Amino acid sequence: MVKIGFIGLGVMGNPMAKNLLKAGHHLIVYDIIKAKVEDLVQAGAEAAQNCRDAASRGDVIILMLPDSPEVEAVMRGEEGVLAGARPGALIIDMSSISPLVDIALEKKAREQNLRMIDAPVSGGEPGAIAGTLAIMVGGDEAAFAEAQEILHVMGKSVVRVGAIGAGQFTKLANQILVGVHLQAMSEALVFAQKAGLDVQKVYEAVRGGLAGSHVLDAKTPLVLKRNFAPGFRIRLHIKDLKNALIAGRELGIPLPATSLAQAFFEACDAAGRGDLDHGALITVTEELAKVRVGEEA
Secondary structure (H helix, E strand, O other): OOEEEEEOOOOOHHHHHHHHHHOOOEEEEEOOOHHHHHHHHHOOOEEOOOHHHHHHOOOEEEEOOOOHHHHHHHHOOOOOHHHHOOOOOEEEEOOOOOHHHHHHHHHHHHHOOOEEEEOOEEOHHHHHHHOOEEEEEEOOHHHHHHHHHHHHHHEEEEEEEEOOOHHHHHHHHHHHHHHHHHHHHHHHHHHHHHOOOOHHHHHHHHOOOOOOOHHHHHHHHHHHHOOOOOOOEHHHHHHHHHHHHHHHHHHOOOOHHHHHHHHHHHHHHHHHHOOOEHHHHHHHHHHHHOOOOOOOO
């Protein structure tokens, strides 16, 4: 089995790393929060002293970090991955960050005889736990072929979409679709509630038609139960849409619906709900309409 240096053991990284352990891989793990490292050690991993140490002991190095600044900090510097990784090692960045950052880091890695692919994921904490994530990969075909067995442990869908950075661009497209859909769902459910309808029956009526979707099926039941326990946090979706809007400006693409969804996500965060599930986005529209979905009219 493969020796893997795994850096970033948060909500997503922890179950992803545990699935790799269950598959028989040898993990050397690091996180700035020691308790998270200890949890993986109890599951069978080895602890690393820092990012450089984790990278130096792995044939493959996986990053699962919050955003671009964290990935750059982990990759660069005296105690970074680039300082420790052995020639020929494969770096897999599974964080959701700016595509331009991974493109620049891959160039630096290549200069040191290292290989790097970007492989952001979709599916939230439930998908990470179940090993059913959708993984979008950008990078060299040979590196992708080498990574596939590892990636399939963590995801049910693993697709190479192009060169380095393509995975991140695809993830941003995914987050645009999800974010705008969540706002549309919020407006539609609040509309039905304000009209005095039974929202559960409205959901059942529309889900089999063109308006039906995985987002609608995954989130409507949770909204009706007022269950906003985080599967994917509001503040993380804000981060992804921020990166999408920045990339859109650089590419000269208008993203008006994305901008509107981002404004509602930010309003939700400003109200203190940033750590709730992104389905809690509906609460902003509810407050503007002075109704609460699921309550009797």
